[in-house]
Amino acid sequence: MKFARHLLAMLSIIPASHALSDGTNYPLTLTNCGMEIGFPSAPQSTVTVGQSATEILYALGLAERVAGTSVWFTPVLPEFREVNAGIERLADNDPSFEAVVNRRPELVAAQYEWHIGPTGSVATREQFHELGIATYVMPADCDTKDNSTGGDGTRTAAFSPEAVYKGIRELATIFDVQEAGQALVADLEAREATAIAAAEALELPEELSAVFWFSSPDRSADPYVAGRLGAPGYMMDALGIRNVVESDEEWPTVGWESIARADPDIIVVASMDRRRYPADDIAEKLDFLHSDPVTREMSAVRNGRIIEMDAHAMSATMRTLVGLEALVDALPTLAFHR
Numbered sequence: 001m002k003f004a005r006h007l008l009a010m011l012s013i014i015p016a017s018h019a020l021s022d023g024t025n026y027p028l029t030l031t032n033c034g035m036e037i038g039f040p041s042a043p044q045s046t047v048t049v050g051q052s053a054t055e056i057l058y059a060l061g062l063a064e065r066v067a068g069t070s071v072w073f074t075p076v077l078p079e080f081r082e083v084n085a086g087i088e089r090l091a092d093n094d095p096s097f098e099a100v101v102n103r104r105p106e107l108v109a110a111q112y113e114w115h116i117g118p119t120g121s122v123a124t125r126e127q128f129h130e131l132g133i134a135t136y137v138m139p140a141d142c143d144t145k146d147n148s149t150g151g152d153g154t155r156t157a158a159f160s161p162e163a164v165y166k167g168i169r170e171l172a173t174i175f176d177v178q179e180a181g182q183a184l185v186a187d188l189e190a191r192e193a194t195a196i197a198a199a200e201a202l203e204l205p206e207e208l209s210a211v212f213w214f215s216s217p218d219r220s221a222d223p224y225v226a227g228r229l230g231a232p233g234y235m236m237d238a239l240g241i242r243n244v245v246e247s248d249e250e251w252p253t254v255g256w257e258s259i260a261r262a263d264p265d266i267i268v269v270a271s272m273d274r275r276r277y278p279a280d281d282i283a284e285k286l287d288f289l290h291s292d293p294v295t296r297e298m299s300a301v302r303n304g305r306i307i308e309m310d311a312h313a314m315s316a317t318m319r320t321l322v323g324l325e326a327l328v329d330a331l332p333t334l335a336f337h338r
């Protein structure tokens with residue numbers, strides 16, 4: 001099966017051992033999302049703009065270096081609830097430039113160029129650099145991705161968890177905690193391989209198809225669904241599931257009539273705490289699917305093949321591996337017949 005080939009390819013690039021790197025030699029210079037950045041020493045204070053950067057720093061044991069967080073989709077991972085409760089949340093969504101600067105960070109770590117980038121909604125990287133504040137954008141949002149196209153950007157090649165692992169390794173190097181970085185990457189790689197092997201053992205029907213629905217501006221608007229090259233595309237490809245949405249955009253809008261014509265076997269809906277749009281609420285999503293005259297006739301709705309997934313797992317983050325596991329766990333509960 002397709003995902004069996006994916007597993008073999010993945011295993012072939014996982015090193016047999018994870019030898020620890022030497023400590024960081026400062027001053028450190030590296031290229032991040034096309035920009036050269038430098039660190040005279042390990043940052044002592046960091047503000048995060050994006051849940052992915054926050055949770056990675058927590059996972060690396062660096063919570064005491066985090067002076068403030070922002071941009072949250074879902075609750076923090078359970079293992080970090082205690083440390084997160086003691087750190088100031090500057091904003092649930094986009095923080096102001098002033099709010100970030102007032103925390104006097106040495107580093108601003110961002111999940112998306114949308115927030116910290118050439119036309120960042122919070123600020124440009126140059127604005128921070130002029131104040132002597134370094135910036136780091138997670139590579140998963142710029143490697144194999146063109147954010148100049150507007151919206152959520154367009155993938156130029158398929159997302160791979162390796163982009164997440166790269167971000168973990170680079171942050172570990174910046175903070176001189178390489179051992180923690182190697183351990184975290186090894187754990188995520190092992191979970192990825194285990195999930196894919198478990199899916200292969202399910203002997204799923206051939207030619208399964210799916211659509212991932214993140215949100216919608218309102219009930220009458222076309223939904224934001226996952227393109228074929230982002231994190232949900234990776235999950236589907238790894239498990240041998242066909243994405244009925246063929247766009248290279250990260251989150252294109254596609255009409256429900258078009259989705260209904262494709263009639264995917266599975267609908268995966270995002271669950272989140274964010275309430276920027278009405279359809280951020282998963283109850284709104286489910287009510288719409290069961291009540292709209294077009295969507296209620298789709299085979300996935302009629303046969304109960306709707307899977308709820310943590311919205312943050314649908315983004316290119318280390319939670320993508322959590323989403324992969326959730327998808328594998330849910331598949332045996334579905335009845336695949338039309």
